[in-house]
Amino acid sequence: LxxxxxxxxxxxLAARLCKITGKRIAVIITDTFGRPWRLGLTNVAIGASGLPVLLDLRGTCDRDGKPLTATVLAVADELGAAAGLLMGKAEGTPAVLIRGYRFKPASEKAARIVRPASEDLFR
Known part of the structure; x- marks a missing residue:
């Protein structure tokens, strides 16, 4: 459920983990998601706390100096998908600890990732 x-x-959950550990721990809650035009399922973030859910790279340059004009990374979705590979779908593993991802703490919500209805081709 x-x-x-x-x-x-x-x-x-993030607040409880902070109370137990004394550390600020970001939390991502995921669900399995089918994607248009792609086979297979992946995990996407449906809830988040403590990290930026999107990373806007527009206005920066790639390694060749070319400006990025449309690149906004869905960080919470990508981390959630990586965790999904480790949790599996039927193994009953409810959580994964991800270490080494560097970010500035933020109070963004996963709801921010959902495309507005005016931009959604499938509603």
Missing amino acids: LPRDPDGSAEK
Whole structure:
């Protein structure tokens, strides 16, 4: 069952983990997602707390000096998908600890990732 408020659940879990460990720990809650035009399933973030869910690289340059004009990374989705590979789908592993990803703490919500209806081709 999915939480009624995934972002709120992520925030509560992050606060509890901070209380237990004394450390700020970002939390991503995921669900399995089918993608248009692609076979296979992946995990996407449905809840998040403590990290930027999107990383806007527009206005920066790639390694060849070419400006990025459309690149906005779905960080929470990508980390959630990586965690999904480690959790598996039927193994019953409910959590993965990801280390080494560097980010500035943020209070963004996974709801921010959802494309507005005016830009959605599938609604």
